[in-house]
Amino acid sequence: MKRYLLLIMAIGVLAACKTKKNSGHGGDEPMTREEFRELFPVAALPYKLVSDSLQLKMADSLALDTADVNRFLTDTLTKGDFPKGEKVRLWPLQRMEGNPLDYMVVKAAGRSGTVAYLCFMEKKKGTFVRRIRVADAGRSGVYSSLQIDSRNVLKLSTEVQHGPVRDMQREDFYSVNPDGSTMLIMTNSANLSVPGQIFNPLDTLPRKHRFSADYTSGDMSLVSIRDGEDAKSFQFFITFSKDNGKCKGEVSGVGQYIAGNRGEFRDKETSCGISFQFSSGRVSIREIGGCGAYRGIKCFFEGNFVKKVEKKKKK
Numbered sequence: 001m002k003r004y005l006l007l008i009m010a011i012g013v014l015a016a017c018k019t020k021k022n023s024g025h026g027g028d029e030p031m032t033r034e035e036f037r038e039l040f041p042v043a044a045l046p047y048k049l050v051s052d053s054l055q056l057k058m059a060d061s062l063a064l065d066t067a068d069v070n071r072f073l074t075d076t077l078t079k080g081d082f083p084k085g086e087k088v089r090l091w092p093l094q095r096m097e098g099n100p101l102d103y104m105v106v107k108a109a110g111r112s113g114t115v116a117y118l119c120f121m122e123k124k125k126g127t128f129v130r131r132i133r134v135a136d137a138g139r140s141g142v143y144s145s146l147q148i149d150s151r152n153v154l155k156l157s158t159e160v161q162h163g164p165v166r167d168m169q170r171e172d173f174y175s176v177n178p179d180g181s182t183m184l185i186m187t188n189s190a191n192l193s194v195p196g197q198i199f200n201p202l203d204t205l206p207r208k209h210r211f212s213a214d215y216t217s218g219d220m221s222l223v224s225i226r227d228g229e230d231a232k233s234f235q236f237f238i239t240f241s242k243d244n245g246k247c248k249g250e251v252s253g254v255g256q257y258i259a260g261n262r263g264e265f266r267d268k269e270t271s272c273g274i275s276f277q278f279s280s281g282r283v284s285i286r287e288i289g290g291c292g293a294y295r296g297i298k299c300f301f302e303g304n305f306v307k308k309v310e311k312k313k314k315k
Contacts, residue, residue, distance in 0.1 A: 031065075033126055036072045039064065040095035040104055047096055047103075049146045051159075054107060054114045054137040064090040064106070073119055073128045078108050081133060086110045099152050100178045101129060113139035118146065118154070120180040130180030151270075152176060153185065170199075186237075186252045186294070201252065202226045202237045207310075209234065211263075215283045215305035220245075223283055223305045225276075232257050236265065238274070238285065242299050249295030264288070274301050281307040 039062075069077060069090055078088050093105040093116065104119040116135035121128060134146035134156060141161040148154055154174040174182040187201045198220060205226040207213060212234065215223040220241040228234045237252040255265035255276060263276035266289070273289030286302045295301060 030071075031068050033072055036068055037095060037126060040092040043094045043096050045096060045098065045148055045150050045152070047094065047146075047148045049093070049105060049116060049135050051135055051137050051143040051145050054109075054116055054135055058091045058107070062091055064092055066090070069106070073104070073106070074131065077106065077117060077119075077131060078110075081108070081115055082110045082112055086112060096148070098148070098176070101176060101180060102126075103148070105134075113137060115139070116146070120176065132182065154182065183254075184252070186250055188250065198222050198239055200224050200237060202235055205235065211257075211261075211278045211283070213310065214308040216308050217303055217305045221303070221305070223285060225283070228254060234263060236276075238301055240299075240301070240303075247296040247299035249291070249299060249301055251291065251294040251301065267291075283307075
């Protein structure tokens with residue numbers, strides 16, 4: 001009888017060893033990539049992370065093991081955001097399917113502040129590609145938040161504390177490339193702009209192509225053209241304000257040169273399309289698709305813009 005009892009106990013111990021969940025928190029075996037993924041709650045797009053939510057306390061038992069983060073994400077996740085030697089704890093906030101990459105959101109908290117990172121993950125293998133800081137809980141009076149819409153467009157919002165209130169400074173919209181890099185699509189700026197002047201996010205980019213320049217129509221309307229990755233493409237930024245500010249529009253992206261002096265932009269996520277007609281010192285634009293997502297209801301991306309004379313740099 002004792003022999004049978006010992007045999008049953010031995011089988012039970014073996015079964016327990018085999019079914020024991022691997023963990024980076026002191027487990028007998030290293031955590032697998034899939035187990036690391038399972039630590040992140042699943043969400044569906046659209047997704048929003050506001051700076052105030054980073055202040056909420058999370059259980060210590062949910063914190064990620066640093067060794068697991070180094071192995072499955074990167075050992076430089078918090079580099080540049082915290083003083084060297086500061087102890088930083090990490091928590092898994094969210095996991096989402098995206099396009100062209102998937103997303104993991106990680107909260108990082110130390111003595112000097114709390115931030116969040118958006119990690120881009122390769123879809124098939126689940127390997128780490130790149131990360132960007134997307135939220136800040138008020139270090140130096142600056143608060144930043146993240147939104148990802150159903151089209152995988154990232155919106156990073158920045159606010160600055162002034163006394164008891166926060167002033168919205170700017171909203172930057174980005175698209176995500178397959179290599180994890182991001183491209184600025186559009187910027188809505190508020191207090192960072194000088195009153196009566198336009199903030200141009202393309203201002204410092206190269207303008208070697210013959211059509212690359214700034215074209216204006218009045219004080220608050222601008223078509224900015226800059227060099228693309230090749231001779232057949234161009235980057236652009238369009239902003240306008242009509243009827244004393246009652247109707248505004250702003251859009252940016254990458255267009256293609258076609259047939260001589262013409263260019264065209266087709267938004268991959270909406271029906272928006274814009275035609276560009278270049279001539280000597282001018283550009284004319286008109287909508288060739290509905291661009292209501294980027295402008296007011298009663299106004300359109302259309303009109304003639306005159307090339308702005310570039311100031312010669314002093315030697």
